[in-house]
Amino acid sequence: MxxxxxxxxxxxxxxxxxxxxxxxxxxxxxxxxxxxxxxxxxxxxxxxxxxxxxxxxxxxxxxxxxxxxxxxxxxxLAGNDDWENLQIDTVADTVNDFRLKIAVVSYEPDDEVKEKKLVTLNNEVIPFYLEKLDDIARENGGYLSLGRLTWADFYFAGIIDYLNYLAKQDLTANHENLRKVVDNVIGQxxxxxxxxxxxxxxx
Amino acid sequence: MxxxxxxxxxxxxxxxxxxxxxxxxxxxxxxxxxxxxxxxxxxxxxxxxxxxxxxxxxxxxxxxxxxxxxxxxxxxLAGNDDWENLQIDTVADTVNDFRLKIAVVSYEPDDEVKEKKLVTLNNEVIPFYLEKLDDIARENGGYLSLGRLTWADFYFAGIIDYLNYLAKQDLTANHENLRKVVDNVIGQxxxxxxxxxxxxxxx
Structure with missing residues (x-):
């Protein structure tokens, strides 16, 4: 080992x-x-x-x-073939994009610039990603890919507390399918x- | 096919x-x-x-x-085992981080904010990434990973014109090992x- x-x-x-x-x-x-x-x-x-x-x-x-x-x-927790791995990789990279879009605003040092960027982040970016990711989680029965537990779920569940902290909100509160993704990981x-x-x- | x-x-x-x-x-x-x-x-x-x-x-x-x-x-153009694939994935993600760090400044809509961020980008971020990536390319004999042609080289060579455009400079001009990475791809x-x-x- x-x-x-x-x-x-x-x-x-x-x-x-x-x-x-x-x-x-x-x-x-x-x-x-x-x-x-x-x-x-x-x-x-x-x-x-x-x-x-x-x-x-x-x-x-x-x-x-x-x-x-x-x-x-x-x-x-990986795919069984290259195509399955592509599905997992794609959604994991999408979760990572979401993280980066939140982080770049959250870590902005200039208060005035940050205030302006927070408007777009909270009104457009976060709702867009949450809706898309929740749709994906619903289609996959409470998982982010392949209709079963994969490492993409672990990535999301692992960083969710950090994402909530950066975004100053409970991102899964109104997105039950994304909540299921987290629960399916932390319930192991x-x-x-x-x-x-x-x-x-x-x- | x-x-x-x-x-x-x-x-x-x-x-x-x-x-x-x-x-x-x-x-x-x-x-x-x-x-x-x-x-x-x-x-x-x-x-x-x-x-x-x-x-x-x-x-x-x-x-x-x-x-x-x-x-x-x-x-x-992938690795022969999981460990080799990890080496390729890591450097490809590093190239992607470099792209994102350049892009976030290049696409900044506020001129004043952009000017300020360009100083850090040009004086710190770009030199750091170029030095590290050039070291990696030298250690790998003109490739980014495994001492041979992999898809990480294709990713870098594929986006280099775009990176140069965003950064307003020829990023490989003073980094001969990174230049070799590009040449090893476009020479195929x-x-x-x-x-x-x-x-x-x-x-």
């Missing part, structure tokens, strides 16, 4: 999909949480100076979506065990 | 990696170029209302990176044939 380490800050955010997947697959991992104070010294040792970083048998890799896809292959007993035992953090 | 169509605007940009890959693989495809006038009427028929869109045997899929990965599996005879016969567009 490969030796896994997840390097990230002491938050859920982009590290949590990796932690959910490893927990679900009963793949033991070291959950390395780096403090903001220690980060500047450690930063150059991480690929692209980024976190999260997954270490597999001593080799470090960045890019959380790519790492999720890799872990998923090992634990039957190994994920539930992880949630019950993980360090408590707000985001 | 699947029937492929690439739907995009009459530009290279995000459609060109798909066109390069299909050409390299000798996979015939319909190169559908949608005019800006026709786009509003066609938009609702595209997944997530987005272009580029790849159609495979009548089924439409968005997300160009996911589509590149799918085509690559068919034409020996089937890609060269495509380039010689494609519609001429600036970006």
């Amino acid at each position: 490969p030796e896994y380490k997840v390097f990230y800050f002491n938050v859920k955010a982009l590290g949590e999909p990796l932690r959910f997947l490893l927990s679900y697959g009963n793949l033991p991992f070291e959950d390395v949480r780096i403090s903001r104070n220690d980060w500047p010294a450690l930063k150059p040792s991480m690929p692209m100076n980024q976190l999260p970083c997954l270490e597999v048998n001593g080799k470090k890799v960045n890019q959380s979506l790519a790492c999720c896809r890799f872990i998923a292959k090992d634990i039957k 007993s190994a994920v539930q065990d992880w949630i019950n035992n993980r360090p408590h953090t707000d985001i | 699947p029937e492929y169509k690439v739907f995009y605007f009459n530009v290279k940009a995000l459609g060109e990696p798909l066109r390069f890959l299909l050409s390299y693989g000798n996979l015939p495809f319909e190169d559908v170029r949608i005019s800006r006038n026709d786009w509003p009427a066609l938009k609702p028929s595209m997944p997530m209302n987005q272009l580029p869109c790849l159609e495979v045997n009548g089924k439409k899929v968005n997300q160009s990176l996911a589509c590149c990965r799918f085509i690559a599996k068919d034409i020996k 005879s089937a890609v060269q044939d495509w380039i010689n016969n494609r519609p001429h567009t600036d970006i």
Whole structure:
């Protein structure tokens, strides 16, 4: 069995999909949480100076979506063929686009610019993505792809608390199919065990 | 053989990696170029209302990176195992991050905000990514991953004209290893044939 380490800050955010997947697959991992104070010294040792970083048998890799896809292959959360994998990849990238569109406004440092961009984000972008993603989840019976549990669901469920924090709203409150996606992931007993035992953090 | 169509605007940009890959693989495809006038009427028929869109045997899929990965599996430009695919995916996502960081500034509508963000982009972000990516290309002998031609090279070479346009500079001019990545793709005879016969567009 490969030796896994997840390097990230002491938050859920982009590290949590990796932690959910490893927990679900009963793949033991070291959950390395780096403090903001220690980060500047450690930063150059991480690929692209980024976190999260997954270490597999001593080799470090960045890019959380790519790492999720890799872990998923090992634990039957990937597709059964190239076409199925395309369906999963497409919706995972769509969730990631949604995250980026929220993040770019949320992290805008100029208050005046941010206020202006928040109008478009809240009135157009967020409703558009929620409606489309909820439709996809309804068509797939409470999953984001293939009508069954895949790593795309883990990506969404893993980052939802972080997305809600960035967007300052409960994004699944009025989208029951997306809520089902989250519930289908966090309802898995190994994920539930992880949630019950993980360090408590707000985001 | 699947029937492929690439739907995009009459530009290279995000459609060109798909066109390069299909050409390299000798996979015939319909190169559908949608005019800006026709786009509003066609938009609702595209997944997530987005272009580029790849159609495979009548089924439409968005997300160009996911589509590149799918085509690559068919034409020996993917990895030979999950670990190799992780290496390719990671660098392809890094190139995509680089694109997004340039695009978000380039498309900023407010001139004053844009001027401010251009300083960080040009002094910090672009030099950082170019140095890191050039290091990766040097370590891989003129490729972005695995020391051989993969779809990550096609993604980079396909979007480079567009990136140069957005960044208002020749990004590979002082980065010979990244230049080699581009040359290793456009030097493939089937890609060269495509380039010689494609519609001429600036970006």
